[in-house]
Amino acid sequence: MECQVCVDSIESIENAIKGGADGIELCSNLFEGGITPSLGMIRMAKKKLEEWKEKENKKVEMRIMIRPRSGDFCYSEEEWNVMKEDLFICKQEGGIDGIVFGILTTEANIDFNRCQQFVKLATPLKVTFHRAFDMVKDPFKSLEDCISLGIDKILTSGLESSCLEGIDMLKLLVEKSQDRIRIVPGGGITHKNVGKILKGSGAKEFHVSGRITLDGTMQFRNNSVFMGGSLRNSEYSKSIVDQSKIEAFKQLLNDDN
DSSP: OEEEEEEOSHHHHHHHHHHTOSEEEEOBOGGGTOBOOOHHHHHHHHHHHHHHHHHHOOOOEEEEEOOSSSSOSOOOHHHHHHHHHHHHHHHHHOOOOEEEEOOBOTTSSBOHHHHHHHHHHHTTSEEEEOGGGGGOSOHHHHHHHHHHHTOOEEEESSSSSSTTTTHHHHHHHHHHHTTSSEEEEBSSOOTTTHHHHHHHHOOSEEEEOOEEEEEOOOSSOOTTOOSSOSSOOOTTEEEEEOHHHHHHHHHHHHHHO
């Protein structure tokens, strides 16, 4: 059983791998579901994972999110070009195990033509289709599309807001996949419900954030200014992976085995 952790900071990467994560999904701006991380972040993440491998003799897989913006998953020609350029940069950089992406049509089907191009361009990297899958009209057709495309993982909450609510669909997807692709539950998973979700779905891997919100280090604070819109995080707090939460997930898995 594998535990993948989504991260958007170096501190979160350190906490995830110290907690026992088997893999990380590197993005930025998890508050909006995750978008493409900067090249600087990718390079520093690679450095941290290389140091960990040398110190602990343990390889932690890293997949990079390729998503040009928040919002829906139907992209303009310009946004599509940005995605291809980001993919090119990731491949040129090297030291990356896979990419995470998703593209839909206006009718909420998988955009087969663009996805086919993207998977081909990504070769030999591994490919995850992210939670854009939860927005599709027909999950079983979309499952077969992903298999035909050569994608190796689908990240999904079972087309519901959380895996617990989507557990019946997760179970159906796992059964219909017949080990042709890995279904990875992700969304609202905690150490309290992970056992129920994995047993109920039959999945062999799960995706978590395992986060905690900490107060920032600023001493003087101007509470009249905000950097975002009406829906925003505090300017004086940060959300990071909690090492103890990842350790708890791994301990639960070990106990079950």
